[in-house]
Amino acid sequence: xxxxxxxxxxxxxxxxxxxxxxxxxxxxxxxxxxxxxxxxxxxxxxxxxxxxxxxxxxxxxxxxxxxxxxxxxxxxxxxxxxxxxxxxxxxxxxxxx
Amino acid sequence: xxxxxxxxxxxxxxxxxxxxxxxxxxxxxxxxxxxxxxxxxxxxxxxxxxxxxxxxxxxxxxxxxxxxxxxxxxxxxxxxxxxxxxxxxxxxxxxxxxxxxxxxxxxxxxxxxxxxxxxxxxxxxxxxxxxxxxxxxxxxxxxxxxxxxxxxxxxxxxxxxxxxxxxxxxxxxxxxxxxxxxxxxxxxxxxxxxxxxxxxxxxxxxxxxxxxxxxxxxxxxxxxxxxxxxxxxxxxxxxxxxxxxxxxxxxxxxxxxxxxxxxxxxxxxxxxxxxxxxxxxxxxxxxxxxxxxxxxxxxxxxxxxxxxxxxxxxxxxxxxxxxxxxxxxxxxxxxxxxxxxxxxxxxxxxxxxxxxxxxxxxxxxxxxxxxxxxxxxxxxxxxxxxxxxxxxxxxxxxxxxxx
Numbered sequence: 001x002x003x004x005x006x007x008x009x010x011x012x013x014x015x016x017x018x019x020x021x022x023x024x025x026x027x028x029x030x031x032x033x034x035x036x037x038x039x040x041x042x043x044x045x046x047x048x049x050x051x052x053x054x055x056x057x058x059x060x061x062x063x064x065x066x067x068x069x070x071x072x073x074x075x076x077x078x079x080x081x082x083x084x085x086x087x088x089x090x091x092x093x094x095x096x097x
Numbered sequence: 098x099x100x101x102x103x104x105x106x107x108x109x110x111x112x113x114x115x116x117x118x119x120x121x122x123x124x125x126x127x128x129x130x131x132x133x134x135x136x137x138x139x140x141x142x143x144x145x146x147x148x149x150x151x152x153x154x155x156x157x158x159x160x161x162x163x164x165x166x167x168x169x170x171x172x173x174x175x176x177x178x179x180x181x182x183x184x185x186x187x188x189x190x191x192x193x194x195x196x197x198x199x200x201x202x203x204x205x206x207x208x209x210x211x212x213x214x215x216x217x218x219x220x221x222x223x224x225x226x227x228x229x230x231x232x233x234x235x236x237x238x239x240x241x242x243x244x245x246x247x248x249x250x251x252x253x254x255x256x257x258x259x260x261x262x263x264x265x266x267x268x269x270x271x272x273x274x275x276x277x278x279x280x281x282x283x284x285x286x287x288x289x290x291x292x293x294x295x296x297x298x299x300x301x302x303x304x305x306x307x308x309x310x311x312x313x314x315x316x317x318x319x320x321x322x323x324x325x326x327x328x329x330x331x332x333x334x335x336x337x338x339x340x341x342x343x344x345x346x347x348x349x350x351x352x353x354x355x356x357x358x359x360x361x362x363x364x365x366x367x368x369x370x371x372x373x374x375x376x377x378x379x380x381x382x383x384x385x386x387x388x389x390x391x392x393x394x395x396x397x398x399x400x401x402x403x404x405x406x407x408x409x410x411x412x413x414x415x416x417x418x419x420x421x422x423x424x425x426x427x428x429x430x431x432x433x434x435x436x437x438x439x440x441x442x443x444x445x446x447x448x449x450x451x452x453x454x455x456x457x458x459x460x461x462x463x464x465x466x467x468x469x470x471x472x473x474x475x476x477x478x479x480x481x482x483x484x485x486x487x488x489x490x491x492x493x494x495x496x497x498x499x500x
Contacts, residue, residue, distance in 0.1 A: 049125035055139050078135035079128045 030063025065096035109151035109175030118166035208267035288321035291487040294347030304341030352478040355440035369423040392423040444477040456483035
């Protein structure tokens with residue numbers, strides 16, 4: 001996962017530790033993990049809240065920036081503390097806009 | 098996922114319609130506090146529907162208040178709500194509990210006692226004994242000990258070989274197997290030969306054998322006597338009158354004869370026909386036509402005519418007619434092989450029908466002889482080993498013992 005230039009100051013030590021023990025990055029750091037099932041469901045782990053919720057666009061804040069899902073008839077299938085699932089006809093996915 | 102839905106149904110959840118304020122803030126705040134939200138659907142720009150577990154409902158209410166949203170419960174779904182509703186309808190709940198209690202209470206009593214497997218003894222006697230032992234409709238099932246009970250039944254009724262007591266629901270079912278006692282016939286029962294035979298094996302079950310292996314016996318001869326003799330004397334011991342029983346194996350020969358004619362008479366009509374009529378009027382009668390047969394070889398056909406006057410009145414005049422048709426007789430030789438084959442098959446079938454059940458065929462023989470009158474005599478003989486023992490009862494013990 002590429003890291004935007006602005007986030008480089010994130011604890012280099014922590015990231016090195018994670019690399020050393022081969023721990024999945026998203027488990028320890030606030031790096032979001034996106035799973036897209038076809039174009040009907042998107043599961044996003046390590047989110048930091050919804051910025052906008054409309055039927056044609058949902059914007060979600062993450063530790064690395066903002067993720068935008070665009071489509072038709074979008075709904076939030078579930079939202080838990082660390083996980084959000086979006087269902088609907090997904091047409092476009094923008095990362096770190 | 099169906100499983101997740103089932104789980105949430107058990108936990109119970111509410112569908113809330115959220116209005117006004119910033120909806121995103123409500124969602125974010127709720128999820129940040131660990132309130133699980135699902136099935137979020139936007140209704141319009143300013144309202145949405147969201148599902149919340151019953152457990153999280155107070156917390157969700159607080160979040161609504163804090164974020165300045167209005168919320169209204171649309172629907173309550175799940176088991177906890179069902180229970181709550183049921184508790185409100187006390188009558189129904191009480192009825193359900195009463196029903197279960199009544200069912201349990203009534204099913205712990207014996208309602209029926211059933212006796213099966215009896216052939217000779219009366220079931221009433223067993224039922225009466227059971228009632229005395231405290232097994233009758235109306236007693237508690239718990240008070241019955243099936244194992245001890247079956248032992249007591251056997252002690253009470255010596256004619257039973259086995260008794261099983263089982264509790265099936267509200268029924269006590271008693272299964273009984275009776276002893277089969279050998280039937281003792283009155284008088285002397287001897288075993289006699291069913292056929293002429295050469296004895297090969299004598300197995301005595303009861304009685305005194307009077308023939309031995311290798312002996313030839315004729316039909317009806319006594320094989321095992323029902324009177325047991327005292328050793329050394331010819332006198333039967335007084336009490337020893339038994340029903341003789343045993344298996345006597347012997348060789349039995351059976352044969353069947355078929356006569357196979359070698360010639361066949363063939364009659365061919367020549368076409369010449371003569372008729373003779375006799376008119377009968379009471380005692381008086383006269384003849385029209387030849388009185389004696391007009392041909393040397395002929396086939397005669399008789400007919401009788403009378404006036405149809407019914408059954409009551411006898412007709413006064415009757416005409417008897419004889420028709421003679423001349424024939425030529427000639428003898429023809431029969432296909433010997435075919436005729437013999439047919440007779441063989443016939444003889445074999447006839448003999449097999451006469452064989453008793455269980456007879457084992459040892460040997461088959463066939464014999465063909467010429468007889469004087471232009472025919473063959475075919476003899477088919479079968480040698481078998483079979484049980485020739487047959488029981489014969491006689492009322493003679495008193496005369497014998499009087500000797």
